[in-house]
Amino acid sequence: MSTGVADPFRFFSLQVVRTKRLGPSLVRVTFGGPDLRDFRSDGCDQSLSLFLPHPGQSEPQVPIELGDHWWQGWRALPDDVRAVMRSYTLRALRRDPDEIDIDFVLHGVEAGAAVPAGPASRWAARAAAGDRVLLLGPAIADNRAIRFRPPEDTDLMVIWGDETAVPAAAAILESLPAGTRARVWLEVHHAEDIQDLVTEADAEVTWLVEDESRGEVPHRLKGVGGAPIPMALAALRATQLPPAEHPYVWIAGESSCVKQLRRHFVGERGIDRRRVTFVGYWRQGLTEEQLREQGE
Ligand SMILES: Cc1cc2nc3c(=O)[nH]c(=O)nc-3n(C[C@H](O)[C@H](O)[C@H](O)COP(=O)(O)OP(=O)(O)OC[C@H]3O[C@@H](n4cnc5c(N)ncnc54)[C@H](O)[C@@H]3O)c2cc1C
Structure with missing residues (x-):
């Protein structure tokens, strides 16, 4: 910006x-x-x-x-x-x-x-x-403050966001034309935070609820050394994405979750890093001023 x-x-x-x-x-x-x-x-x-x-x-x-x-x-x-x-x-x-x-x-x-x-x-x-x-x-x-830029040849959209990125993911889904294939993971604190999303795309949306995850998958705020773990990481590792030659990935939310997921898509899945848009929306333990000072 x-x-x-x-x-x-x-x-x-x-x-x-x-x-x-x-x-x-x-x-x-x-x-x-x-x-x-x-x-x-x-x-x-x-x-x-x-x-x-x-x-x-x-x-x-x-x-x-x-x-x-x-x-x-x-x-x-x-x-x-x-x-x-x-x-x-x-x-x-x-x-x-x-x-x-x-x-x-x-x-x-x-x-x-x-x-x-x-x-x-x-x-x-x-x-x-x-x-x-x-x-x-x-x-x-x-x-340039619109980061969602899928290349024209994209044949699968993969989207992850925590609750700060639900508004962006919801607006993105609304913009996708019919026929677009999308796999979406959204993380929220409470089941009552789940929203009805409107899209013409062929989108499969998985909501991960922190309240319900305790004891089943790693709790988002209890990673090694205090770093948050995205609830979606375990789910993603266990998921076979639909076959695609030209996937495009958009991930946004807590910074260290975003980093781990980017590593998963680029390192573990071998997706071309230029086809992965990733944006840290906030960082556990830092205010936005502190985050900005680190970036300056
Ligand atoms: C490009 C971009 C788009 C964004 N869009 C949205 C949006 O549409 N809606 C939205 O709600 N947020 C959005 N955010 C995130 C939002 O800017 C941050 O959450 C911001 O830190 C909130 O400011 P604050 O004054 O409440 O907290 P701060 O004063 O910045 O932080 C205070 C404390 O709260 C923690 N904290 C900050 N955010 C959260 C959170 N979500 N959950 C738990 N702890 C938190 C911080 O780590 C810090 O310890 C976006 C961020 C970016 C960069």
């Missing part, structure tokens, strides 16, 4: 229109505002940067009046003033009226949670109509 405001990304000033609880771990927040007229996206796993206010602030603090220099100005603001910047996925874009949906995982907000909630999860849990946010998002539909 660009850190400047040059095309194709720009700031959009939005307000919460409504929220809808999709399950114990997921809330859909619908945003609207006149700025959305200029918002364009081809969807799929379109990522966005969301800027959220701190508790007590009426709007997020980002010096967008500095134009291309907003980033330096934003970084210079005190920690408790500077808007919280987090990455999310466009779940849906509608017109008349202009609205977008973002689905937030509510991690750490339940009583007695092992890891305290981050600011975005906390914000989403309390979001209400009228709340203001800023979005750094696309003004050009085909942009």
Whole structure:
């Protein structure tokens, strides 16, 4: 994602229109505002940067009046003033009226949670109509914050995501044309987080539920040395994928799970690494700021 405001990304000033609880771990927040007229996206796993206010602030603090220099100005603001910047996925874009949906995982907000909630999860849990946010998002539909790019000759899509990537996987599935073969593994915390997915593709979707996996397959958060293990790894190793000459793999979610699955597809299954798109959406034990600092 660009850190400047040059095309194709720009700031959009939005307000919460409504929220809808999709399950114990997921809330859909619908945003609207006149700025959305200029918002364009081809969807799929379109990522966005969301800027959220701190508790007590009426709007997020980002010096967008500095134009291309907003980033330096934003970084210079005190920690408790500077808007919280987090990455999310466009779940849906509608017109008349202009609205977008973002689905937030509510991690750490339940009583007695092992890891305290981050600011975005906390914000989403309390979001209400009228709340203001800023979005750094696309003004050009085909942009580089869409990573899902299957080569034209793809004859099998293989998709894995944890609950943070369910919105992207759901949007990807909605975009696939009839006749596309897809094998999909999605991991969620609770059975009530399972959603009905809409697709014309010939897709076989397997939901893996952490609550139900205890004692059967390795628990996602109890790997060797504390590193999470994707529940899908055991399932995948035991699965014969449908025969395909040109598979394309898309994996997104917790970083070390993504790494292990990439190794499985490239190392164990011999899939051409250029046909594997992998994106770490979060890392166990690190906030998004800490993750970004490591990448800088
Ligand atoms: C391209 C991209 C697209 C994304 N799309 C979505 C999306 O559509 N919906 C969505 O919910 N998330 C999405 N994410 C993930 C989201 O940005 C992170 O989960 C983010 O860390 C949440 O911010 P926070 O302020 O709640 O927690 P942070 O302050 O960043 O982290 C606080 C603590 O919580 C832990 N943590 C962070 N996320 C989770 C989690 N999901 N489960 C358990 N512990 C967690 C961290 O390791 C840390 O210990 C996406 C990330 C990327 C990079």
